[in-house]
Amino acid sequence: MSEPPALVSQWADTSWLPVLATLNTTENKFTIDSANNYSLWALSSDTIQTQKALFYCEGFEDVEPADSTLRRSCVNTSDAFMNK
Amino acid sequence: MQGKMILDSASIIENKATLKTDSLKNAGDIRLTGNAAQLVIDSGMILQKGVLKIPEGKLLLLNADTSAMQVAPLAGIKTENPVSGKVVWRIGEVEAGSKYVIPFVNDSLEDVGIELEIVEAGIGNGYFEFITYATDTNNMHYPPVMYASYFKNPDDIVNRFWSIEAKNYTVVPSATITFKYAESDTGA
Numbered sequence: 005m006s007e008p009p010a011l012v013s014q015w016a017d018t019s020w021l022p023v024l025a026t027l028n029t030t031e032n033k034f035t036i037d038s039a040n041n042y043s044l045w046a047l048s049s050d051t052i053q054t055q056k057a058l059f060y061c062e063g064f065e066d067v068e069p070a071d072s073t074l075r076r077s078c079v080n081t082s083d084a085f086m087n088k
Numbered sequence: 089m090q091g092k093m094i095l096d097s098a099s100i101i102e103n104k105a106t107l108k109t110d111s112l113k114n115a116g117d118i119r120l121t122g123n124a125a126q127l128v129i130d131s132g133m134i135l136q137k138g139v140l141k142i143p144e145g146k147l148l149l150l151n152a153d154t155s156a157m158q159v160a161p162l163a164g165i166k167t168e169n170p171v172s173g174k175v176v177w178r179i180g181e182v183e184a185g186s187k188y189v190i191p192f193v194n195d196s197l198e199d200v201g202i203e204l205e206i207v208e209a210g211i212g213n214g215y216f217e218f219i220t221y222a223t224d225t226n227n228m229h230y231p232p233v234m235y236a237s238y239f240k241n242p243d244d245i246v247n248r249f250w251s252i253e254a255k256n257y258t259v260v261p262s263a264t265i266t267f268k269y270a271e272s273d274t275g276a
Contacts, residue, residue: 031268032268032269032270032271032273032274033266033267033268033269035264035265035266035267
């Protein structure tokens, strides 16, 4: 499997499944938003719920925040890294 | 063992031992050692003081009620192992809106826990497994399913991994998941 494109917007390859998370740096937490996730998870034939849900959160400087809410991108490694 | 159990000092459950109790309240550290060690709670547990350390083995909660695990300030659970040591909570077909808090802490008793809020109920007598552990600043050690070449920006990645796995469901519930990290997890 190839490495993920640098820009999340280029992650059309369903082998790579970007999962948007809302990062709250005040409370030191990030939340995987259900609505976002559900549609994103649906991109994959194997949803996050049926596989090990293991994330890492990467601070992509090249991702523009969609709004005033600071967003970073998280990779759902369950699809990306399993079965390799 | 069945019934109510109070552990009032540091306790160890080791090797292949299974401690099964209806309810548990602790007043000191509890440590599980050995991959087959289990602490099984039928009804509920109160982590009153100290840390439940699970470097190996597992805590198994059989009561799906979200209040089945309660934790006081300065208490919590520490797993800190990428391949073993986990919290297992059999939540089954709980209704949407049910919110589970896994009170993971680090060495400094800072909250590095997971919150799981059910959005759509699942089908089946399923359960969730939870793990977290800290890494070094290069995100080592990786979970077993990862490879070093995928970590391009270690300075921008929280130095911690969390794992959630849903098992034994016919239809797995969907959920909103929140991960908490400590300030010490953000160091480059």
